[in-house]
Amino acid sequence: MKDFLLVYRTDLNTLPKGASPEQMQASAKRWMDWIGGIAAQNKLTHRGNRLVPSGKVVKADNVITDGPYTEIKECIVGYSIVHAASIEEATELTKGCPVLAAGGNVEVREINAL
Amino acid sequence: MTALIPHLFRTEYRKIVSVLCKLFGIEYIEIAEDIVSDTFLLASELWGLKGLPENPTAWLYTVAKNKTRDYLRRHSLFAQTISKEIKSHSDISEEIEIDLSSKNINDSQLAMIFVVCHPCNPAEARIGLALNLLCGFGVDEIAHAFLTNKTVIYKRLQRAKEKLRTEKIEIEQPTLSEIEERLSTVLMVLYLLFNEGYYSSNQDVTLRKDICLEAMRLTCLLIENEQTNKPFVNALFSLMCFQSSRFDARHNPQGETILYQDQDTSLWNQDLIAKGEYFMDQASEGDKFSKYHLEAGIAYWHTIKTDTIEKWENILQLYNQLLLIEYSPIAALNRTYALSRANGKPEAIVEAEKIQLPDNHLYHSLLGELYTDIDNTKAISHFEKALELAKSTANKSLIAGKILECRRKHITCP
Numbered sequence: 001m002k003d004f005l006l007v008y009r010t011d012l013n014t015l016p017k018g019a020s021p022e023q024m025q026a027s028a029k030r031w032m033d034w035i036g037g038i039a040a041q042n043k044l045t046h047r048g049n050r051l052v053p054s055g056k057v058v059k060a061d062n063v064i065t066d067g068p069y070t071e072i073k074e075c076i077v078g079y080s081i082v083h084a085a086s087i088e089e090a091t092e093l094t095k096g097c098p099v100l101a102a103g104g105n106v107e108v109r110e111i112n113a114l
Numbered sequence: 115m116t117a118l119i120p121h122l123f124r125t126e127y128r129k130i131v132s133v134l135c136k137l138f139g140i141e142y143i144e145i146a147e148d149i150v151s152d153t154f155l156l157a158s159e160l161w162g163l164k165g166l167p168e169n170p171t172a173w174l175y176t177v178a179k180n181k182t183r184d185y186l187r188r189h190s191l192f193a194q195t196i197s198k199e200i201k202s203h204s205d206i207s208e209e210i211e212i213d214l215s216s217k218n219i220n221d222s223q224l225a226m227i228f229v230v231c232h233p234c235n236p237a238e239a240r241i242g243l244a245l246n247l248l249c250g251f252g253v254d255e256i257a258h259a260f261l262t263n264k265t266v267i268y269k270r271l272q273r274a275k276e277k278l279r280t281e282k283i284e285i286e287q288p289t290l291s292e293i294e295e296r297l298s299t300v301l302m303v304l305y306l307l308f309n310e311g312y313y314s315s316n317q318d319v320t321l322r323k324d325i326c327l328e329a330m331r332l333t334c335l336l337i338e339n340e341q342t343n344k345p346f347v348n349a350l351f352s353l354m355c356f357q358s359s360r361f362d363a364r365h366n367p368q369g370e371t372i373l374y375q376d377q378d379t380s381l382w383n384q385d386l387i388a389k390g391e392y393f394m395d396q397a398s399e400g401d402k403f404s405k406y407h408l409e410a411g412i413a414y415w416h417t418i419k420t421d422t423i424e425k426w427e428n429i430l431q432l433y434n435q436l437l438l439i440e441y442s443p444i445a446a447l448n449r450t451y452a453l454s455r456a457n458g459k460p461e462a463i464v465e466a467e468k469i470q471l472p473d474n475h476l477y478h479s480l481l482g483e484l485y486t487d488i489d490n491t492k493a494i495s496h497f498e499k500a501l502e503l504a505k506s507t508a509n510k511s512l513i514a515g516k517i518l519e520c521r522r523k524h525i526t527c528p
Contacts, residue, residue, distance in 0.1 A: 029431070033457065036434030040446040040469050047438050 001083045003111040004090040009074040010104030030098040048080030128250040132222035136285045153178045175214045231300040234281045239274035240303045249328040315506035317369040349397035349406035355390030356413035359383040408436040426455035475503035490524040
């Protein structure tokens with residue numbers, strides 16, 4: 001079994017602004033049902049976290065900018081770690097991920113442990 | 115009288131053993147057990163001849179105290195070894211106070227819980243030790259409960275006691291800083307002990323109920339003590355209350371299982387349900403939550419018989435969270451069942467096919483259940499596989515019933 005990082009990306013501009021409590025609850029349910037399905041297969045290593053949209057980017061020569069998030073289409077919104085026998089199996093797990101329905105994508109990367 | 119001695123053995127043996135163990139140290143656990151066994155032997159001989167003493171419990175305590183003093187007098191070297199710890203003076207046997215007050219009994223039992231549940235022994239051995247030393251079950255009863263023979267249990271207990279001796283586990287309450295960590299291993303044992311009684315395939319319903327009640331008594335002991343009265347202990351107790359509220363409804367007089375949906379709710383114990391709610395409330399203090407909180411929540415929703423979307427949606431989300439904390443095949447199966455009730459069978463079938471527990475009879479029972487009315491041919495083939503894998507006769511007859519039901523449906527509506 002190998003660990004794989006799932007990186008969730010989406011275009012923040014397409015996210016509905018000021019979602020109602022019902023919408024937020026429905027979104028939380030979709031995520032929990034999906035990640036719960038991975039856990040039920042005993043393939044979840046770490047549920048991961050969401051990331052807040054604002055951030056900083058540090059470049060050479062001490063150049064610090066506010067996060068590039070508003071300009072780019074694909075902003076990292078969260079991550080999880082799963083385990084699977086192969087990258088194909090890990091990729092299979094991403095089916096039904098709620099970020100896909102919202103127009104985003106999931107990047108699957110094998111973790112090369114130090 | 116014939117009924118009284120086994121009863122007193124069950125309730126008093128463990129108390130006196132705990133007090134003596136705490137006095138002597140775990141290295142001398144056998145001496146403590148021998149003294150108490152001798153006391154009961156004498157009781158059964160004398161009481162048979164002369165009739166019952168006025169206060170049988172007090173009689174047992176006095177005799178146990180005298181036997182302990184005699185032992186210390188005859189083995190002065192041993193008395194000196196243990197006296198170093200209790201800092202006694204010249205005439206040790208007279209000086210050593212054998213305190214069988216209810217306070218010291220409770221303190222000693224509490225301290226013994228931590229010894230018995232010490233992680234130096236494997237889980238199975240800890241459950242056996244708990245039944246033996248904390249619940250006063252004899253080797254025969256434990257063997258009966260585990261559906262195995264006496265020799266296996268006897269050896270298991272001896273090995274476990276030897277391990278406690280060689281590891282020199284101190285009989286004392288852990289310090290405040292250790293408590294959280296040590297408590298979680300204790301709770302795991304009490305949780306397994308309860309489940310042993312609740313889910314065992316043993317047909318002896320009385321014995322199973324006794325085991326559950328003992329697990330609850332020990333958990334209660336932790337709640338009564340200020341230092342161990344933590345939210346997750348209350349959560350575990352709440353779970354035990356909710357589960358045991360259905361105890362009398364789960365079996366017919368022959369000891370056969372009655373499934374949840376077929377139970378007579380008037381047999382559900384409302385006092386225990388109310389107790390469960392009270393302790394769940396107590397458990398909600400603080401900001402930490404444990405798997406016991408989640409399981410208590412699931413058990414709470416099961417005390418409401420009426421099926422609503424809200425009920426199954428809550429159960430599903432609690433199982434989702436439980437699986438994020440800790441995977442277990444049974445949680446995965448139950449989560450998938452809850453998914454079928456909350457989100458519908460087609461989605462649950464897709465998820466069930468993914469969880470892959472082909473050697474588990476419950477897995478095939480679940481798939482059989484999900485395919486019923488959707489694809490009865492598949493349902494029958496899964497139920498048949500479950501029948502092949504199930505071990506207990508009770509399970510087999512339940513599954514056989516499901517197959518018949520499906521066949522009937524298959525004929526009318528293939």
